[in-house]
Structures are given as C-alpha cells and as structure tokens.
Amino acid sequence: MNQPLQHTTVLLDEAVDALLGGGAPPQGVFVDGTFGRGGHSRRILERLGPDGRLVAFDKDPEAIAEATRITDARFSIRHDGFRHIADLPAGSVAGVLMDLGVSSPQIDSPARGFSFRFDGPLDMRMDPTRGISVAEWLAEADVQQIAEVIRDYGEERFAGPIAKAIVARRQERGAVATTAELADLVAGAVKTREPGQNPATRTFQALRIFINAELEELQQALEASLSVLAPGGRLVVISFHSLEDRIVKQFIARHSKEVFDRRAPFAAPQPMKLAALDRTKPGAAEVEANPRARSAIMRVAERTGA
DSSP states (O other), X not given: OOOOOOOOOTTHHHHHHHHHOSSSOOOSEEEESOOTTSHHHHHXXXXXXXXXEEEEEOSOHHHHHHHTTOOOTTEEEESSOGGGGGGSOTTXXXXXXXXXXXXXXXXXXXXGTOOTTSOOBSOOOSSTTSSOOHHHHHTTOOHHHHHHHHHHHHOOTTHHHHHHHHHHHXXXXXXXOBHHHHHHHHHHHOOOOOTTOOTTHHHXXXXXXXXXXXXXXXXXXXXXXXXXXXXXXXXXEEEOSHHHHHHHHHHHHHHHSOOOOTTSTTSOOOOOSEEEEEEEOOOHHHXXXXXXXXXXXXXEEEEOOO
C-alpha cells in the first residue's frame, strides 16, 4: 500500500511568528496565499484568537482536498491563485503570508510531471484542471519561444541548444511527452553543469514557472497585498529561487525606501506604504533535516498608514 506523500513546511515557526507577532492571540483576518498541504495554516489557526479568521488560497485541487480536512469554523479556502487576494476588501487584512515553494507531494508525484527524478507525463500545472500542460506547449512552440522561456525563467546558458534539441526531436519522432524524455534531451544538450546539479534542473524550473505564470502572479499578489493590508498588517514572503526573491526584494524596497528627487529638493518626501522589517534564512539544523529548505529566503514588511 502506498504511503501518503509527506511535506515538511519550511520556516514554519519563523513565518507564523512574523505574520502574527507576539502578545495576545490575534483577532483579525489573515491570509495564507499558498495553502499547499496546510502546515502554515494549521499553525496560524492554533494561535489565532476566537474572533480571528484565516482565508487561504490554492490552485491545486489536491491542496483543496487537504484543506477540507480542516473543520475549524474560522478557516475558509478558495480554489484560486493568490492574485485573487485582490478580491478581498481594501484595508481588511491583518497579515498576508506567501510561501512560494512547490510542495513535496507535488514534486514527488510522478503523475504531476514536476520532477525529472520520476518518469511521468510532462504536465507541471499547479491546477491540472485549467490551462495547457508543458507537453502541449512544447508540441507547438518554436525554437525562439522555447529558448526565451528556458533562458529567462531558468537562467540557463544552454537555452538555445536545449530548444533546438526539443524541436528537432519533435520533427523526427514526435513531441516530448514525458519527464524522462525531456531530461534525456536536456542532458544531451547541456555541455557542463555545476557539481551535484542535474543538467535538467534549470529547464524544469523554467517550464514550471512559465506554464503557471508564477512570476506574473507573484507581482499581482504583492500589489494586491498593499491594497488589502490594514496599517500595521504584516507581509511575509518565502522565496526559493533568485527570480522570485528579486521580485519580492525590489517590491519591498520600492515601497519602503524614500527616493530623493533632485529636481525638487525641498518637496515633502513621498509617504512610504511599507516598512521593511526582516530577512531570514533557515538555520543549519533545518537545512540538515530538510535539504529543500536550503535556498529559502523569508522577507517581512509591515504596512504603514500611508
């Protein structure tokens, strides 16, 4: 009998502490923008006051199924991406948490097609009920389109040769349909790779980010958080690769650092909407226990009254 796939939540206590703060149990409305397998949500509910509420979002039907196991009346979940945070009333939220990692059950399920470690259909959609799969996209895209995605979202210097190999294979034997087929193609096109890293790592990352519009949705969700957070409300974001973290870092900086305008030196400074509070990485013990935590960076900001 198969064991259920397990997920270990990264920076669990640190994220919930940053979101809720200290003191009495909080009573406001909080948002878990990426429910995943519910690690953060369950810990938030443990600490939430009786009049508090937690609203969660997730695109993955398996995450929604897991969320139905929570019977707490203070909890609700929406089968939507976290850009739909924008649907909440302005100024109504006391804290927003976004954990941008792919959950271990998603990665470790061959049927989802996220990983080159297991052979399965080349899908990679966070919500397999909507949109097109990676295999469907690769069956139609041209060399330039494929190369741009792999280069821009995977920071892969062999993006051109990989794209040519994918299209040549399609023309000779039909489109790439499985994770193993794609991993083999990439391995043949990538001439050198960092020690310990599979040649397909960056390509798989790039295609997953692209097919789920992850960076665009992150930018939309961050902008929405400015609208829905009440003054004093916390924004907590855990990123797992440089493209995500750069967006979060620049977003917080843009709304927390005063810009001196040399054309109007005596003008009043523009009021800042955020105050940057913290940047945290997992400790050595957490990384040793859960190697997938090693690349995580958590950034925390607080909504001002501006």
